[in-house]
Amino acid sequence: MKEYKLAESEKRFAELIWQNEPIGSGELVKLCEKEMNWKKSTTYTVLKKLCEKGFFQNENAVVTSLITKDEYYAKQSVTFVEDTFGGSLPKFLTAFISGKKISKHQAEELKRLIDEYKEV
Known part of the structure; x- marks a missing residue:
């Protein structure tokens, strides 16, 4: 995975998956509708994008992470120190x-x- 940076809405979406995985894709749609006021198409579009980036996988309608929450935030911390303090x-x-x-x-x-x- 090259790009670790998530937009704010993607981060909220990822948090929902991390907190509830493994989660059925239909259940994820309902959760996103409730928590983020997203339509089904928005949920599947963002899910597809984050699966392509290597964050999650959706196999047999079950969504699981390929990168943990801790791994994501660890990478963000390293990037912050590199960008802000020259590493x-x-x-x-x-x-x-x-x-x-x-x-x-x-x-x-x-x-x-x-x-x-x-x-x-």
Whole structure:
């Protein structure tokens, strides 16, 4: 999957699938009508588009994800740091905690994560 960016309406649609999968496509149509005020044709058009992008699959009228919610948001986070901070995690963290104090527990958790993912 090359393109990970979802439009706001696509993101809401994806959230519905992630929260309810596996979900029958007919049930998804009803859910989108209720939650997003979409017509059946809109639901199927957006579903087809996101299946083509590699987010979901619709097999035997059952919709499931090919990329998890966590995977999607992890990629968005990486892209944000790359685009906004030139890929510098220290610059991102500096901006994120600027002017705030973090708890001892949070500092220890960050240290643990750094040690866990540090190149050897």
